[in-house]
Amino acid sequence: MKKLFLLAFAFVTLQHVEAKLVTKPVVYEHNGTKLEGYLAYDDEKTAPGKSAGVLVVPEWWGVNAYIKSRADQLAQLGYVAFVADMYGQGMATEDPKQAEEWAGRFYGKPLMAERARAGLDQLLEVDRVDKSKVAAIGFCFGGSAVQALAYTGAPLAGIASFHGGAVPAPPSAAGKVKAKLLLMNGAIDKMVTLSDRVELEKSLEAAGVDYQSIDYAHALHAFTNPNADRIAKEKGMEGIGYNETAARRSWQQMQIFFDEIFGRKK
Template identity: 30%
Template structure:
């Protein structure tokens, strides 16, 4: 089952066309910019809530809608929608979101952070590899990279990843080759954390939610984003 998302409050131009997203401002009205990249379900309430939580932490947080307003509620629909989005097209749309955020008057940073979950976690690394110096911090949560590992030679962001020890979607044994590829390509080693949880352990709307792991990972991610985007905070 799919439905139209109600989580849109702004439009932006990306890949030569108008797109939609969810923008949340911090209490001060300004702060460093962070792109929030959706799971395969779409821009749903969970992603909007995480965007609001980042804003409450002092960031200008922006979640672009990669599915054009569609949200899936069943895994078969989510898989189909993910497969209907070519990876390169998804990265181009996210690049437009980076343009939008860096040009926003509320954004105080000259670089942005990127944080993503599941499908979005994979896109975090692909976007950072493409955008170079424009991404200061890349934070994938149980990121699913579709296809072969990319060329990380363009990656300039610091990377902090969060993964479940019992996640069959992103097996623990896949992390060493990923870390090696990132370090070989970019010259810097990523910071990976493992948790006693499965896939999607941050998603409190799913049975996979693991509160203790989610809270610890969130604290680490927020501190990491502040450290690389807002060192004075």
């Protein structure tokens, strides 16, 4: 009897632990395109109307297991995280040519910020989110997208761009940007060069945007993605690579940034 009780207790305890992290797909639409995002939060660390929300915009590969794992990490930190779908339901790839084609429809066009905003609107509809405490993060292509979103004056306390393509602030951003910007770059990233980053910073100065830019030593493009080395080898994609130190430091820097823009957690 004692053994049965312990087994039952263990089962109930396991269920309780597993119930903390809530994840689910969210189907929505933007301009006639059916999209499928991903919502993640911890039901014990969040509460209706009281939790900070974080929009997550993927690399140019689309909504995949890696970007969902980033949302899960944010949920474990106590945030409500929502992964925006930029392409369309089921559109994810590891083929660089396919990804380049899909992403090419967005660069330099209003659609980039508009599609990211559609994801933000989904996050803002989640009842657990405190709408005064919302940020956005993005990786590579997604880093470009959250920069573009911030320039529209979207209701964001801040954005964090991990090895994102440099998107200079347009003159129209002056006096409009609500978000503080955290730009985290690979020091030897040949896809986002030092001159690209300097031009971006000049535009942010001109627009009066609050920003900080950090370069991580020895880090290539895609330095946060543990799959980068494999993809580089299998797909012949030069210039990308995982850097564990830069990945760890940048994620920690994001958390410090969140403490600043949301108020330090007690």
